[in-house]
Amino acid sequence: xxxLSRHRDIVCRQAVELVTDYLEGKLSRRDxxxxxxxxxxxxxxxEYVRQIRATIGILGSxxxxxxxxxxxxxxxxxxxxxxxx
Amino acid sequence: MIGPCAxxxxxxxxxxxxxxxxxxxxxxxxxxINAYHPSMVRLAQSFVSSRAIAEEVAQDTWVAVxxxxxxxxxxxxxxxxxxxxxxxxxxxxGAREQRSVPVDPGAEGSVDKRRxxxxxxxxxxxxxxxDEIIEKLSSGPFxxxxxxxxxxxxxxxxxxVTLRDLDGLSSKEVCDVLRISExxxxxxxHRGRSRIRAIFEDEVVTR
Numbered sequence: 374x375x376x377l378s379r380h381r382d383i384v385c386r387q388a389v390e391l392v393t394d395y396l397e398g399k400l401s402r403r404d405x406x407x408x409x410x411x412x413x414x415x416x417x418x419x420e421y422v423r424q425i426r427a428t429i430g431i432l433g434s435x436x437x438x439x440x441x442x443x444x445x446x447x448x449x450x451x452x453x454x455x456x457x458x
Numbered sequence: 459m460i461g462p463c464a465x466x467x468x469x470x471x472x473x474x475x476x477x478x479x480x481x482x483x484x485x486x487x488x489x490x491i492n493a494y495h496p497s498m499v500r501l502a503q504s505f506v507s508s509r510a511i512a513e514e515v516a517q518d519t520w521v522a523v524x525x526x527x528x529x530x531x532x533x534x535x536x537x538x539x540x541x542x543x544x545x546x547x548x549x550x551x552g553a554r555e556q557r558s559v560p561v562d563p564g565a566e567g568s569v570d571k572r573r574x575x576x577x578x579x580x581x582x583x584x585x586x587x588x589d590e591i592i593e594k595l596s597s598g599p600f601x602x603x604x605x606x607x608x609x610x611x612x613x614x615x616x617x618x619v620t621l622r623d624l625d626g627l628s629s630k631e632v633c634d635v636l637r638i639s640e641x642x643x644x645x646x647x648h649r650g651r652s653r654i655r656a657i658f659e660d661e662v663v664t665r
Contacts (some may be wrong), residue, residue, distance in 0.1 A: 383577030389568045393648035397629065417583030421569075424584060427592045428655045432623035434596050435604055437496035444513070448520055449484065449489050455524040456482035 383411050392425050421457045472536040480527055494537065497625050498544045504617040505552035515551050519544040538634040545617065545635055570651035584659060595658055607657040613648035622647055
């Protein structure tokens with residue numbers, strides 16, 4: 374995907390909209406290079422990308438609640454009923 | 459440790475598992491509910507108003523899964539098939555509830571436009587997150603605020619962020635579960651993550 378065909382230089386307001394495409398590897402090589410060049414020159418955007426990465430890490434640390442014994446019991450009962458049909 | 463959506467056991471194929479489930483193998487069923495039920499409840503919460511309703515939707519989903527098991531053809535993985543059934547049910551349950559989805563002002567761009575000057579350069583750049591701040595955001599006591607931040611997302615964004623970032627599904631799997639295009643998935647992921655970052659900044663970092 375080419376998003377920045379006309380301008381080699383991107384501004385911060387554009388950079389923050391490209392972060393996910395960049396992290397997902399969906400920018401063209403040229404756009405990815407322009408994005409990386411911008412980060413090298415811009416402390417604000419470098420920090421912003423760092424925060425998005427941190428946010429992803431924080432979200433990834435959230436574990437779902439374990440299956441409760443009651444729920445497990447209920448579901449196993451359901452399975453036995455299903456088997457019995 | 460096996461993550462919430464990790465495959466039941468290394469080397470066990472869907473074919474095997476489906477055969478065992480059809481044959482009434484309780485150990486197989488125990489494996490799949492361990493692997494998926496907690497994440498199913500969490501995904502359902504994207505669409506319905508309470509954890510209790512999400513739990514009901516997940517349990518109803520197992521009924522549908524067991525009934526549909528004979529017809530399962532393996533065109534998608536067992537996991538995405540189950541999660542797809544769950545998502546559909548949760549969505550229609552949520553629609554019946556007529557739940558009002560919170561709409562955040564300023565949810566348009568990834569970052570409030572007022573933080574850039576006319577040329578599009580930061581006029582109010584994000585304040586630095588120290589390692590201590592990031593550690594705090596990842597800590598047990600902050601978990602509730604992470605959940606609260608997720609609850610402020612529109613349901614599609616919340617579902618995508620939950621599946622990708624909390625459960626670690628691939629973008630392809632998320633597209634299969636929610637039946638959306640890769641491009642749409644990416645837009646929803648982008649908006650969701652951007653919004654969560656902004657909420658973390660508002661709630662924690664600047665206080």
